[in-house]
Amino acid sequence: MLKSAHKHHTFKAWQNESFEKRKKRARALLLCMRGAYPRTTSVLKWKTPMQMLAATMLSAQATDKKVNEITQEKGLFKKYKTVNDFASAHLKTFQKEIHALGFFRQKAKNIIGAARMLRDECGGKMPKTIEEMTRLPGVARKTANIVLNHVYYIAEGIAVDTHVIQVSRRFGFTKEHDPKKIEKDLMKLFQKKDWIWINYTMVEYNRGIHRAPRPECEWCYVKNICPKIFKK
Ligand code: SF4
Structure with a gap:
């Protein structure tokens, strides 16, 4: 056993x-x-800082493989690239697009909410500290650390x-x-x-x-x- x-x-x-x-x-x-x-980075696929944040948020309670399938093969990240793209997403449409990843209502609300906050309060740029990152809806220390690691090569924590x-x-x-x-x-x-x-x-x-x-x-x-x- x-x-x-x-x-x-x-x-x-x-x-x-x-x-x-x-x-x-x-x-x-x-x-x-x-x-x-030897891999020292996440397997999540992304091109822009906002996509990195969205992919990490989408990966909660879902496998990285499934997230990549939705963002890459299903074309989510072809449609949404910049902070503005995510900030102006239509909630119901976005929910449908990420439905297969589970907790889609909460995830859609948080991702769009985070993008709007970045657009309206951070000049459209990803912050460089955990403190600022964790002000975004749905972003706790784990997500903040992962995004800072990948986007800026900053390790403020683990x-x-x-x-x-x-x-x-x-x-x-x-x-x-x-x-x-x-x-x-x-x-x-x-x-x-x-x-x-x-x-x-x-x-x-x-x-x-x-x-x-x-x-x-x-x-x-x-x-x-x-x-x-x-x-x-
Ligand atoms: S860490 Fe290695 S040795 Fe220990 S239980 Fe896991 S696989 Fe087995």
């Missing part, structure tokens, strides 16, 4: 570890993951999503559950120069070798230091 990650307190395995030791172990693990999965939470807890990088607290722990643990690619490496790793329902422990680069909580 596979065990659920949530029932285990993996942090306990490392609770006596010094912070300096944890820092070294964390970086070594991260580099192993990056060795196995984008924390389900994958980052799972990996970070599995390896005792944090004992927290709350994404904001996890982000703080990770920012203390990792060097600033690594922040920009941590999310994408952990996501790829968690989706790859460690994929559910059966992690490929045999082929895993970090099997010697993994608590193997998902193993039989």
Whole structure:
């Protein structure tokens, strides 16, 4: 039987570890993951900053593959390119266009709302700080981090999503559950120069070798230091 990650307190395995030791172990693990999965950017496809923001917002509760299908193959991003394009979108039409991605009402409202705010209050430009980004409707720290990483190559924090939470807890990088607290722990643990690619490496790793329902422990680069909580 596979065990659920949530029932285990993996942090306990490392609770006596010094912070300096944890820092070294964390970086070594991260580099192993990056060795196995060198991609350091999101797989979402986009051309303009507004498309990057929209794609990230659309990817909530949907796969990146499905988002790319709608934005590329189905032509959403051919129709909507600039802040103005999104800001002047017709709500009902836009809802239909993104329907397949789920939560379409909320997503349409937030994306169009964010574009209007960018147009009316930010001179049509994507802001360069998390503080300003998170003023946009539907934009929390994770989305703000991802957009800043890609559009400006700025890493003010670390984008924390389900994958980052799972990996970070599995390896005792944090004992927290709350994404904001996890982000703080990770920012203390990792060097600033690594922040920009941590999310994408952990996501790829968690989706790859460690994929559910059966992690490929045999082929895993970090099997010697993994608590193997998902193993039989
Ligand atoms: S050894 Fe297995 S459980 Fe541990 S990280 Fe690798 S794939 Fe996941």
